[in-house]
Amino acid sequence: xxxxxxxxxxxxxxxxxxxxxxxxxxxxxxxxxxxxxxxxxxxxxxxxxxxxxxxxxxxxxxxxxxxxxxxxxxxxxxxxxxxxxxxxxxxxxxxxxxxxxxxxxxxxxxxxxxxxxxxxxxxxxxxxxxxxxxxxxxxxxx
Ligand code: HEM
Numbered sequence: 234x235x236x237x238x239x240x241x242x243x244x245x246x247x248x249x250x251x252x253x254x255x256x257x258x259x260x261x262x263x264x265x266x267x268x269x270x271x272x273x274x275x276x277x278x279x280x281x282x283x284x285x286x287x288x289x290x291x292x293x294x295x296x297x298x299x300x301x302x303x304x305x306x307x308x309x310x311x312x313x314x315x316x317x318x319x320x321x322x323x324x325x326x327x328x329x330x331x332x333x334x335x336x337x338x339x340x341x342x343x344x345x346x347x348x349x350x351x352x353x354x355x356x357x358x359x360x361x362x363x364x365x366x367x368x369x370x371x372x373x374x375x
Contacts, residue, residue: 242293246293266374290343310355320345
């Protein structure tokens with residue numbers, strides 16, 4: 234009897250996912266538009282949260298104990314354009330780590346499954362979780 238391997242296993246486990254997310258956040262932290270959203274925590278925190286979350290939706294061990302994506306991004310105006318730019322950067326990061334194209338597509342599909350929960354058209358769709366929290370509505374740099 235054979236049991237299908239999870240996406241987590243087929244990617245090569247946590248080390249590959251960590252490596253991709255390190256490269257991914259290096260690029261996000263250097264990006265003129267995206268870097269402006271990642272100012273409240275050090276890069277390592279974002280890498281770890283993203284890794285734990287993705288592992289849990291890829292059929293790996295349940296390590297993630299953070300907010301739901303909808304709640305975590307409730308104060309951020311993530312437009313369709315911004316989401317697509319981030320997706321493209323993720324795709325390049327996965328490629329740079331030598332992951333096979335079919336597995337890369339599956340990874341992007343898993344990541345994109347969150348799109349509906351976090352994409353918004355304006356600040357009117359945002360809510361804050363604390364009184365001191367700001368709304369991130371940042372225009373694309375010219
Ligand atoms: C352009 C798109 C995105 C932007 C600008 C963005 C930005 C952010 C920011 C600023 C935070 C920190 C929130 C806080 O601590 O208050 C965050 C958290 C997080 N994001 Fe994103 N994000 C994006 C897309 C995504 C996607 C597609 C996923 C999942 C596939 C994701 C997964 C997470 C997770 C798991 C956290 C941690 C939640 C927690 O435990 O607090 N993000 N994101």
